[in-house]
Amino acid sequence: MLVVQDQEPDPMLPRRYRVRSTWAELAGVTSVELTPVDGAAVAFRPGQFNMLYAFGVGEIAISISGDPAEPQRLIHTTRSVGAVSAALTKLCEGDMLGVRGPFGSAWPVAAETGRHIVFVAGGLGLAPLRPAIYHVLEHRERYAGMTLVYGARSPDELLYAEEIKTWKSRFDTEIEVTVDHANPAWTGRVGVVTSCLDRALAGIDPAMVSAFLCGPEIMMRFSVMSLADAGVPPDRVWISMERNMKCAIGFCGHCQFGPDFVCRDGPVFRHDHVAPLLSMKEI
Amino acid sequence: MRIHGIEEILSEHPVFKAFDKETLELLAGCARNEHFRAGDRIFAEGDPADKVFLLRHGDAAVEIATSERAPIIVETLHAGDVLGWSWMVPPYRHMSDARAMTEIRAVSLGADCMRTKCDDNPALGYQMFQNLLPHMAVRVRALRMQVLDIYGTKKG
Amino acid sequence: MSADAGSRFVIDDPSALVSALLDDGWRVLGPRLRDDAIVYDEITGPGDLPRGLIDDQEGGHYRLRAGREASWFDYVVGPQSWKKWLFPARQKLWSAEKTGDGFDINPAADDWPKTVFFGVRACEIAAIEVQDRVFDNGDFADPGYRQRRAATLIVAVQCARSAATCFCASMNTGPHADSGFDIALTELADEAAFLVECGSARGAAILDRLEMRVPEEGHLRAAEAASKNAADSQTRRMVDDIPNLLREKLDHPHWEVVADACLSCANCTLVCPTCFCSDVEDVNDLTGDHTERWRTWDSCFTADFSYVHGGSVRRSTKSRYRQWLTHKLSTWHDQFGSSGCVGCGRCIAWCPVGIDITAEAAAFATDPEQSGD
Secondary structure, three states, X not given: OOOOOOOOOOOOOOEEEXXXXXXXXXXXXXXXXXXXXXXXOOXXXXXXXXXXXXXXXXXXXXXXXOXXXXXXXXXXXEEOOOHHHHHHHOOOOOOEEEEEEEEOOOOOOOOOOXXXXXXXXXXXXXXXXXXXXXXXXXXXXXXXXXXXXXXXOOHHHOOOHHHHHHHHHOOOOEEEEEEOXXXXXXXXXXXXXXXXXXXXXXXXXXXXXXXXXXXXXXXXXXXXXXXXXXXXXXXXXXXXXXXXXXXOOOOOXXXXXXXXXXXOOOOEEEHHHHHHHHOOOOO | OHHHHHHHHHHHXXXXXXXXXXXXXXXXXXXEEEEEOOOOEEEOOOOEOOEEEEEEEOOEEEEEOOOOOOXXXXXXXXXXXXXXXXXXXXXXXOOOEEXXXXXXXXXXXXXXXXXXXXXXXXXXXXXXXXXXXXXXXXXXXXXXXXXXXXXXXXXX | OOOOOOOEEEEOOOHHHXXXXXXXXXXXXXXXXXXXXXXXXXXXXXXXXXXXXXXXXXXXXXXXXXXXXXXXXXOOOOOXXXXXXXXXXXXXXXXXXXXXXXEEXXXXXXXOOOEEXXXXXXXXXXXXXXXXXXXXXXXXXXXHHHHHHHOEEEEEEEOOXXXXXXXXXXXXXXXXXXXXXXXXXXXXXXXXXXXXXXXXXXXXXXXXXOOOEOOOHHHHHHHHHHHHHHHHOOOOXXXXXXXXXXXXXXXXXXXXXXXXXXXXXXXXXXXXXXXXXEEEEEEEOOOOOEEEEXXXXXXXXXXXXXXXXXXXXXXXXXXXXXXHHHHHHHHHHHHHOOOOOOOOOHHXXXXXXXXXXXXXXXXXXXXXXXXXX
16 A cells, blocks of 8 residues: 655755856856755765756756765756756856756765776766766775776867866876867877777776776777776776656656666666667667 | 897887797898987878888877868877888878877888888788787777767757 | 455445445546547546447457447446546646746645546556556655555456457456455346455445445356456467567567557557656746746657757667567566556557557567568
């Protein structure tokens, strides 16, 4: 028999937040820091996402890109591609928006303690990885190593470029950045993430690697092959997937990927769990 | 003693380490050490492709010049990579510019010398094919991914 | 005579039960005749129940015709299911009003009086129970659904016949409902009587208001025979082990064959009593000060359904039909611990080209090398 409690929380009802600050990251890409109007800040795990609602426009899923150790600073990075994301990139300090979440699975940063964490990011895929990067950097002594391989379209489109420099300046990280093309002012690498990853892996004991990947699906597909070729155990690779999401709570059915709801069972999946379907077309 | 040094260098390079000692001795006859300072032009579009460079240290940029704006770096190559493949394909002419991004130490193999040795010894030619092709294939696949522009905004 | 869960009685016809429910202030939703089809709508008195009708159903075919005179429930399921009440096709979730420094959000009021679903078939009880698991998935619950469900009394009708499209027996969801109802009725045609089963204390409280007789052996035997007749007359069945079978058949050439026929019209998902996919849309007034969030039924057969920025993941009809069938019959087990199909046959009858889910499922049991496609 169904038991109905009074005042059951409705997971479809947004909570109101206010924009504390907003800053441009790249052309068409903006970060916002939010603070709750209704109630206290909500803890989140690295890799989780929120449904952000712009009044009168609509709601979309955006991963949380701030530090999980500072949940009171709720940060999202959004690229303007549709009506809602365009509205989110135009927010100003003091504006209000609705938030539902956090939703979904997380990068297993705690379970992979003691491992060499290899982050592989492509384009805006760095945003959902950043909370996990923060966690590993803050607890660096708990991990055998930390490598970030990051690919972007061009030097102008490197997300969090200044922050990457500070990560690189630490002596306990390996940071490899590559772009698809550049002008001669660029002194870094030009080439795809996979080539860069092959090099980064060459100096690491593959058995010790736990890899977290986020970026275009095609980039993750080829990167997983590089990881496998290098001998990284298949059960130590996680990817973050993107599908159409309307409800984020497993009700609307849009984000199904085989037996999984990307919103509930993902977005972070252990790769070997989804691998058979990833190679099928139009799943 | 210098020849001996080059053989050793060749045997340590990822692409050439699979060759047996005899072959390396043969190739060493075509090899010489190269050094470039940061900013040096290694070769330019239209130049005869008379050498192939096996990079040991440093980074090289492969660039295509454009008339209306700055050259575009299409690929960077690093220690362990092979710079230049036009020497294998007629008319043996470079189709891009190569520039040292940092100080570079490399070994070059003379194209005429290599082609003559391969003509005389098809087995050597086949070994070159077997060991250079995988390196080339990796780079062609990488370029395909770049062509896809996977990080670009897709307005639907 | 006092009823309790599990007790059985006999009544002459369901009129007194309908009247008792209405007198007790229940909203009664039940079968009504509209546009030549049986639909589920509000009943204002026993006279609203259609009588003497029987349905002919086949792939792409549904017709009502005159049956046994004055029979009550010889027809089986029509195009609608109870889904439209518990999970409305269009539902306001909340509204928001612009304020001086932002906006206020107000949950939508959900007015659901105490309601009776009258005439629920075994497959439909199974379908409701499937959706119970969808809308309370362990992590999240839809409070509106749960409130409607909790405030709804189920009066089941045990089917005495099957349509040609029925295959509940092979899905183990019918034709006899053993549980999931508050009251169940079996029409005993030859006895001009109904066997009444009490399924719950709520049901007992209603039944206690009726004049009922103790069933005789003949009544019980006739009810058993009716259910057996309904099961035995089913001509369609789901192939065995379909959940596992489909897991291995995502590349089977038969998907192309179905895709050639399928119009991707979404009828099957709309008539399906378990399909739960939905979309949300925001509706604004012209001032821009008032906005509403609505939830509407959606279908995995539309192009927009799988849209991610840049394009749709499932571009072909083949991939959409594959998503629907594998979800319904296979991955539903992974998600909710049961099949998403209850064997009601609606998707067969209401498919404009008569695609038959049982025949399609059976085709995948054939080795592609030998299928001759």
